[in-house]
Amino acid sequence: MKLAARYTGKTVLAVGAHADDVELAVGGTIASLRRGGARVVMVVVSLPGDYKQRMAEAKEAASILGCELRVLMSDATRRIEDLKSYELVAMIDREVKEHQPAAMFTHGPSEFHRDHVLVHEACVSSQRLSYFDFFTYHPNFCRPVPVPFHPRAYVDITETIDTKMRAIGAHQSQFKCRGLGTEIYRDIARLNGRMVGVQYAEGLDVNRLLLA
Numbered sequence: 001m002k003l004a005a006r007y008t009g010k011t012v013l014a015v016g017a018h019a020d021d022v023e024l025a026v027g028g029t030i031a032s033l034r035r036g037g038a039r040v041v042m043v044v045v046s047l048p049g050d051y052k053q054r055m056a057e058a059k060e061a062a063s064i065l066g067c068e069l070r071v072l073m074s075d076a077t078r079r080i081e082d083l084k085s086y087e088l089v090a091m092i093d094r095e096v097k098e099h100q101p102a103a104m105f106t107h108g109p110s111e112f113h114r115d116h117v118l119v120h121e122a123c124v125s126s127q128r129l130s131y132f133d134f135f136t137y138h139p140n141f142c143r144p145v146p147v148p149f150h151p152r153a154y155v156d157i158t159e160t161i162d163t164k165m166r167a168i169g170a171h172q173s174q175f176k177c178r179g180l181g182t183e184i185y186r187d188i189a190r191l192n193g194r195m196v197g198v199q200y201a202e203g204l205d206v207n208r209l210l211l212a
C-alpha cells in the first residue's frame with residue numbers, strides 16, 4: 001500500500017522550524033501525498049533573517065508542493081529560542097486542534113540545530129491531544145554535518161524528486177544567495193533509495209503508527 005493512499009481525503013501536518021526544513025526533509029513525500037489526494041498543511045514556526053523574502057520563498061515552495069502554508073511567528077524580531085516552551089507547545093497545539101491531522105511529520109531529536117529540537121519536543125507534546133501517526137524526518141543542514149539518524153521507514157519519491165528539488169530551489173536566500181548547491185539532497189534521496197531498491201527515497205523514523 002502506498003503511503004499516500006493511507007491519507008487520501010485526510011489532513012497531514014508537516015512541521016518545520018523554518019521555511020525550507022520541510023522541503024529538505026520530506027518535500028518528495030509531501031508532493032506524493034498531495035498527488036494521492038491528501039490535504040497537506042506545511043507549518044513553519046519562524047522566518048529568521050529577511051522575513052518578507054523568506055515568506056515569499058516559503059509561499060513559492062508551498063505552491064510547488066501543492067500544500068497550504070501556515071507561518072506561526074509573525075515577524076523576525078523573536079526567534080524560536082526566545083519562546084517559553086509552553087508558548088511553543090501552545091502554537092503547535094493550536095494547529096493540531098484546528099486541522100485534526102491524520103499524521104504529522106517533523107524534526108527528530110538528534111538535530112544539531114537547537115531550535116529544531118525545540119520544535120520536535122513541542123510536536124511530541126501535541127500527541128496528547130488526539131491520535132495521529134507521528135513521523136520524524138532526516139536532520140537538516142545547509143552545509144553538511146554528520147548527525148546520527150537511522151530511518152525505520154522509507155517513502156519512494158522517485159516520481160516526485162524533481163518537484164522536491166524545485167521546492168528547495170525556491171529558497172534562494174538559503175542556497176543560491178550563499179553560493180550553496182542543493183544537489184546533496186538529491187544524493188541523500190538516491191542513497192536512501194538504494195537502501196530499499198528504488199531510485200529515490202526519503203527516510204523517516206516512526207514514532208507512533210497505528211497498523212490496522
Ligand SMILES: [Zn+2]
Binds near residue numbers: 017018021
Ligand atoms: Zn531550520
